[in-house]
Amino acid sequence: MDQIQKEALTVLKNRYSHRKFIDKPLEDEVLNEILEVGLAAASGGNLQPVSIIKVQGTEKKNQISKICNQGFIKDADTLLVFIADYYRMKQWAMVEKAPFGREQAFRDFIIAIEDVMCMAQSIECAANLLGVGNVYIGTVNAKYDEMKELLNLPKLTIPLLITCLGYSDDKGMNRVKLEKDVVIHEESYQTLSDEEVKERVVDYKYNNWIQKLEGEALDKYLKHFEEVALEVNGEEWASKVVAKIKEQGGINRAQYRFGWHYNPLVQRSYNDKIFKFYKDQGFKFLP
Ligand SMILES: Cc1cc2nc3c(=O)[nH]c(=O)nc-3n(C[C@H](O)[C@H](O)[C@H](O)COP(=O)(O)O)c2cc1C
Numbered sequence: 215m216d217q218i219q220k221e222a223l224t225v226l227k228n229r230y231s232h233r234k235f236i237d238k239p240l241e242d243e244v245l246n247e248i249l250e251v252g253l254a255a256a257s258g259g260n261l262q263p264v265s266i267i268k269v270q271g272t273e274k275k276n277q278i279s280k281i282c283n284q285g286f287i288k289d290a291d292t293l294l295v296f297i298a299d300y301y302r303m304k305q306w307a308m309v310e311k312a313p314f315g316r317e318q319a320f321r322d323f324i325i326a327i328e329d330v331m332c333m334a335q336s337i338e339c340a341a342n343l344l345g346v347g348n349v350y351i352g353t354v355n356a357k358y359d360e361m362k363e364l365l366n367l368p369k370l371t372i373p374l375l376i377t378c379l380g381y382s383d384d385k386g387m388n389r390v391k392l393e394k395d396v397v398i399h400e401e402s403y404q405t406l407s408d409e410e411v412k413e414r415v416v417d418y419k420y421n422n423w424i425q426k427l428e429g430e431a432l433d434k435y436l437k438h439f440e441e442v443a444l445e446v447n448g449e450e451w452a453s454k455v456v457a458k459i460k461e462q463g464g465i466n467r468a469q470y471r472f473g474w475h476y477n478p479l480v481q482r483s484y485n486d487k488i489f490k491f492y493k494d495q496g497f498k499f500l501p
Contacts, residue, residue, distance in 0.1 A: 225342055230386035232347030235289040238381040244344055245292060248379070251340035255333040258325035263316075264333050265299040267365050268292060274364065278376070281360045282353040290378035295354070295361070296334050298326040300370035300497075317370060320499035330374050337377060347382025350375055356484055358491040369496040390419050416466070426464040435465055439473050446478045 215223075252266070269275055270292050278295075279288035287293065300317050307314035316322040334350070341348045354361050354373045361373045396406070396414050406414065416422060427435055436459055443452035455473070459465055465474070472478070489500050 222343060226339060229338070229342045230384075230389065231349040232378075232380075232382035232384040232386075233286045233349055234384035235286065235291065235347060235378070235380040235382045238291075240291040240346060240380055244346060245379070248337055248340040248344065248346065252333045252337040255329075255336040257329045257332065261303060262329065263299050263303050263326045264330050265297040265302065265371070266333075267295040267297060269295060277364055278361075281357050281364070282351055282376070284351065284353065286349075287351060287376075287378055289380070291380035292378075294334075294337065294377040294379065295365060295373055296330045296375045296377070297367065298323070298330055298372045298374055300326070301368045304370055317496055318498045323497065323499060327374065334375055334377055341377075341379055345381075346379055347384060348380075349378050351378060355488065358488070362491075372492065372495060372497075390421070392419055416468075420467040423467045424462050424464045425470060428463065432459075432464070435459065435474075439465070439469065442473050442477060442479055
């Protein structure tokens with residue numbers, strides 16, 4: 215491995231999400247290189263059912279920032295909104311008088327999502343290699359209607375993800391990642407014992423994080439977690455969740471992520487809205 219390769223790998227291994235963009239414009243040449251790396255990404259059947267809407271106007275960035283309720287978005291130089299785009303693909307099929315039913319097949323849509331992620335991740339890597347700060351924004355999938363209107367999206371398109379790009383002075387949050395042998399399985403899937411999960415996830419990755427609570431705050435969280443667990447997992451599990459919170463004097467990371475930050479009652483309440491949007495956009499694979 216030569217020096218340049220080693221340096222490139224070091225950049226990629228040390229990547230992190232940036233949320234503190236500075237007021238320094240991204241040069242056209244740099245952005246162009248990043249986008250060209252994206253265009254070269256792998257694509258199932260090389261069909262490329264992907265479009266990117268490049269947003270640089272202040273007003274529109276402000277609107278997206280508001281829609282996604284994340285203030286730093288407006289400070290990025292450029293937003294790339296990734297679209298699963300069957301509109302152009304179908305048009306090609308119509309021009310060429312081909313039978314077309316990809317919007318009826320969920321399997322094809324999975325490929326389209328994978329295509330978007332391949333392109334998005336190529337772009338992320340290129341940005342990191344060029345010293346350009348970046349962060350993904352997934353909130354679009356809770357704001358389909360607003361994004362459709364703002365970006366003038368036609369039928370057969372779904373906005374999936376945003377990448378914010380710009381120079382940044384964000385030092386990162388030092389996120390700990392799971393260790394190699396927890397994620398990479400040799401030849402076949404290896405399950406972990408509960409003790410190993412405790413050691414490798416709870417201790418190692420999350421350093422036994424507990425948000426300590428007392429008094430009214432503790433009561434509020436206990437009530438919330440009991441209600442959520444009761445609804446999604448039933449009475450027996452709800453009593454275990456409550457007992458654990460009491461024993462800890464607060465909530466642990468798993469409880470925070472799965473019961474609070476990504477409250478399953480809220481998350482699943484989007485199902486109908488999401489399915490409706492897919493149907494309205496002309497996708498026909500949902501029952
Ligand atoms: C699909 C996806 C959606 C994301 N959405 C958001 C988002 O809406 N807002 C945000 O600040 N970060 C978002 N992120 C960034 C993650 O929070 C971040 O990758 C994670 O905390 C790990 O930190 P790191 O990227 O610094 O390693 C998203 C990442 C992915 C892959």
